[in-house]
Amino acid sequence: MKIPAIGLLVLLALPFVPGMPSYWVTLLDMSGIAATTVIGLVVLTGIGGMTSFAQASFVGIGAYTTALLTHGGAVSPWLALPVALILSGIAALFIGLITLRLSGHYLALGTLAWSVSLYYLVGNLDLFGRYDGIPGIPPVSVAGYRLLDSRAYFLLVWAAIVLSLLATRNLLDSRVGRAVRALQGGTTAAASFGVQIFRARLLAFVYAAVLAGLGGWLYAHFQRAVNPTPFGLDASIDYLLMAVVGGAQYLGGALLGAGLVTAANDQLQDLLPRLIGGQGHYETIVFGILLVLILQLAPEGIWPHLIRRRARVRPIVDVAAAPTRELPAPGAPVLQVQKLRKTFGGLVAVNDVSFALNAGEIVGLIGPNGAGKTTFFNLLSGVATPTDGEIYFKSEAISKLSGPKRVARGIAKAFQTANIYPDESVFQNARLAALAKVQGSFALEPFRGSRRLREVDEIAGAALEQVDLGSVAEVRAGDLSHGDKKRLDIAVALATKPEILLLDEPVAGMSIEEVHKTDLLIRGLAKRMTVLIIEHDMDLIMGISDSITVLHQGKVLANGTPAEIRASSIVQEAYLGGYEDTLAPHAPGAP
Amino acid sequence: MDADIFLILLQDGVVNGAIYALLALSLVLVFAVTRVIFIPQGEFVAFGALSYATLDLGRTPRSIWLLLALGAAATVCGLWTQRRTLNRTALAMLLSETAVFPLAVAGLVLWLAPLKLGVAVEAILALAIVTPMGLLIYRVAFQPLAEASVLVLLIAAVGVHLALVGLGLVFFGPEGSRATAFSSANFTLGPLSVPGQALWILGFTALLIVGLYLFFGFTLHGKALRATAVNRLGARLVGIPTADAGRIAFGLAGFIGALSGVLIAPLTTVYYDSGFLIGLKGFVAAIVGGLVSYPIAATAAIAVGCVESFASFWASAFKEVIVFSVIVPVLLWLSLRSGAPAEEE
Numbered sequence: 001m002k003i004p005a006i007g008l009l010v011l012l013a014l015p016f017v018p019g020m021p022s023y024w025v026t027l028l029d030m031s032g033i034a035a036t037t038v039i040g041l042v043v044l045t046g047i048g049g050m051t052s053f054a055q056a057s058f059v060g061i062g063a064y065t066t067a068l069l070t071h072g073g074a075v076s077p078w079l080a081l082p083v084a085l086i087l088s089g090i091a092a093l094f095i096g097l098i099t100l101r102l103s104g105h106y107l108a109l110g111t112l113a114w115s116v117s118l119y120y121l122v123g124n125l126d127l128f129g130r131y132d133g134i135p136g137i138p139p140v141s142v143a144g145y146r147l148l149d150s151r152a153y154f155l156l157v158w159a160a161i162v163l164s165l166l167a168t169r170n171l172l173d174s175r176v177g178r179a180v181r182a183l184q185g186g187t188t189a190a191a192s193f194g195v196q197i198f199r200a201r202l203l204a205f206v207y208a209a210v211l212a213g214l215g216g217w218l219y220a221h222f223q224r225a226v227n228p229t230p231f232g233l234d235a236s237i238d239y240l241l242m243a244v245v246g247g248a249q250y251l252g253g254a255l256l257g258a259g260l261v262t263a264a265n266d267q268l269q270d271l272l273p274r275l276i277g278g279q280g281h282y283e284t285i286v287f288g289i290l291l292v293l294i295l296q297l298a299p300e301g302i303w304p305h306l307i308r309r310r311a312r313v314r315p316i317v318d319v320a321a322a323p324t325r326e327l328p329a330p331g332a333p334v335l336q337v338q339k340l341r342k343t344f345g346g347l348v349a350v351n352d353v354s355f356a357l358n359a360g361e362i363v364g365l366i367g368p369n370g371a372g373k374t375t376f377f378n379l380l381s382g383v384a385t386p387t388d389g390e391i392y393f394k395s396e397a398i399s400k401l402s403g404p405k406r407v408a409r410g411i412a413k414a415f416q417t418a419n420i421y422p423d424e425s426v427f428q429n430a431r432l433a434a435l436a437k438v439q440g441s442f443a444l445e446p447f448r449g450s451r452r453l454r455e456v457d458e459i460a461g462a463a464l465e466q467v468d469l470g471s472v473a474e475v476r477a478g479d480l481s482h483g484d485k486k487r488l489d490i491a492v493a494l495a496t497k498p499e500i501l502l503l504d505e506p507v508a509g510m511s512i513e514e515v516h517k518t519d520l521l522i523r524g525l526a527k528r529m530t531v532l533i534i535e536h537d538m539d540l541i542m543g544i545s546d547s548i549t550v551l552h553q554g555k556v557l558a559n560g561t562p563a564e565i566r567a568s569s570i571v572q573e574a575y576l577g578g579y580e581d582t583l584a585p586h587a588p589g590a591p
Numbered sequence: 592m593d594a595d596i597f598l599i600l601l602q603d604g605v606v607n608g609a610i611y612a613l614l615a616l617s618l619v620l621v622f623a624v625t626r627v628i629f630i631p632q633g634e635f636v637a638f639g640a641l642s643y644a645t646l647d648l649g650r651t652p653r654s655i656w657l658l659l660a661l662g663a664a665a666t667v668c669g670l671w672t673q674r675r676t677l678n679r680t681a682l683a684m685l686l687s688e689t690a691v692f693p694l695a696v697a698g699l700v701l702w703l704a705p706l707k708l709g710v711a712v713e714a715i716l717a718l719a720i721v722t723p724m725g726l727l728i729y730r731v732a733f734q735p736l737a738e739a740s741v742l743v744l745l746i747a748a749v750g751v752h753l754a755l756v757g758l759g760l761v762f763f764g765p766e767g768s769r770a771t772a773f774s775s776a777n778f779t780l781g782p783l784s785v786p787g788q789a790l791w792i793l794g795f796t797a798l799l800i801v802g803l804y805l806f807f808g809f810t811l812h813g814k815a816l817r818a819t820a821v822n823r824l825g826a827r828l829v830g831i832p833t834a835d836a837g838r839i840a841f842g843l844a845g846f847i848g849a850l851s852g853v854l855i856a857p858l859t860t861v862y863y864d865s866g867f868l869i870g871l872k873g874f875v876a877a878i879v880g881g882l883v884s885y886p887i888a889a890t891a892a893i894a895v896g897c898v899e900s901f902a903s904f905w906a907s908a909f910k911e912v913i914v915f916s917v918i919v920p921v922l923l924w925l926s927l928r929s930g931a932p933a934e935e936e
Binding site: 241244290 | 628732735736739740741742743745746747749750751752753754755756757758760761819868871874875878908909910911912915916918922923925926
């Protein structure tokens, strides 16, 4: 049984808890009605990356449609429902057609103007009862039973929520849904993925409007009267607030946000005028400040934090899935290499190298071609086994351990030539790495399979975000630029949650801009892990490293800070063959 | 409709349009520099107008408490974000902006307000109260989000708008106010009777447009702002502090909003929430200008003002509907012209 399903069942039971005041049941109804509308915003804003201020207008269209059709008992509410949904959809189609080709803020501003315009239009037309609205809307009947009581009505609201959730999940899992998802974070990526951006946007917009229309239908038959106020711009802003508070990217967030904001709205409307004195919508002050604070402090909303907290309550999941590594104190030795030796026949590639790596450092490993750098890396990562010597990872001897086991301990390597599955999506690549990480515990918990997969997705997603590839997650990995491939390779390493990250020529072949980006990336990573890096780009390595080790013909030639290495005459002579300008590229008189 | 009415409506439209033009300029400026679609622009108008009207009555506008509160919040924010880099100079600069200046303004207002020193002093005091709010709001609300997407910034702007409207109600109450005009003069021009205030509005608009032109064209700060507008990262790479550019832009937005408010306060009754619709009309103009062009936005603003004044003559109930529907053909045209979908942001 999945958690969301349990949550929904609890929700269903809530109004029927003995002693639950009907006042709170009414609030639950209002929250639920708002939630159907906000679920639309999750698709539109949270997942599609578009902001609309017309969501309440579409609620209004749904509400007024059913009000006009059913008041006086002319048409059954059930017949009015499809009409309400279709009209909301058509209105959205119209607005979408003229704004969605333009960049995102035009949709926001266009819907803002539309929202104001519609409010005054409805408020001034006799057909819609002007600002007084339309009273006398009949209740919904189910099998002859009229849903007049707020408890009974909650069943209808609840059914609408469940249907909306199911439909939305199916939509997002479908091919079109993936296109909508690809929209977020930049349309260029989506375009290169072959998504027809305009159509995907339009779909998301219309879908959100149809859900809003459903919310409007529910609202009209709950209140049994409509007037323009609940469908104005302020209401649209409230819906947006609900989405942002709950977590615009999560369906659960829509429910949570709708509930919290509806309840807070109600309580504050009561409380604040008493505190401040006088009459007025003082709750907007709190909401406004809250909105800004949430965007600043928890832009992903409250929902994901709840999910994470729950995982902490049940440590068994956390521990088994992804052992949270405690980072050793900065400066504590994490890797010690003693007299490491690797020979290929008569060739001594690595010649009794001793070396230590302390937590939180960025250490550069340089040396001319054939100095043994890559072999040394392979010995560390377990791709090759040493002929002699020992490697200690936090005082555990690991030279006999296989590569995957070392990965499990927390040593990950990004390769010199990017080592990715070109036919899989970027996300799938990161996912495979994360999957490899947690696979061991799969067998132990067969019942938590899907849960585990979600965790895998989270780890993979986080790794991609770290290297700034989140926006191209759905792109085929083989289609990435060279620089992005190399960063994907780093993400793959990160998805294994390493403590030590080995980078083999991370910027080879990159443009200056990409080098700069990678430079910043590595510096960022070093805050959470230890980085050992082979690189020929002297500017990068001199700038980024805390200390540098120079290998020459399989031996450690020198060790020191970048400044010391740069000044070292042995290094200049042996490593550079006397061509000192390479190490100091900006020295005066350089050719 | 005869020619006289036509001219009167036109005059009305042009005067209102001039205010929308000021706001449109400010909106374009803020968007270009910081990517913030500054919905609360109109609140500065209302605050400016109401502060001025309150001073005009010889009372102390309670907006100074908002200024002080914003200053305190900005001080805390500034100290927190700069906690690692703070040295004596930076601290002095921060405090002079977030604490000393607001306190000085508040003190001055408390001292001068009861004296009723005339419209000039009152107008300047109103400007001094509202202008720094723009800057402080940037520090508190938008600077921490500087790297966020346009849409996140927009939602934050809506949050600021909500808070300011609510605070406007707290500070100024639900009643509207109207202030004394700068000049009681009235000029007769054929069938038209032109109030002196209208000329003040047109004059200030022209002055401000010329001023902005000179500022952007010929001063280092102005050029830095333009550079930031063109390319934020590039500007930073050549050493332009983009956060400063954001503060200047918001300070200007506060100033322009407050000035608009002071200018319209004698012409129309302003309520605590009047600013929003006025600001939105500035938006309609700014959108027509594609959020990039100052001259087109200013021209469009005059057109919006005229549409509004004629609409209020023919179908006053639908005035807002008509004004805001102007945006539809514009968006349609922009959309058809763009053809391919635009980049996000």
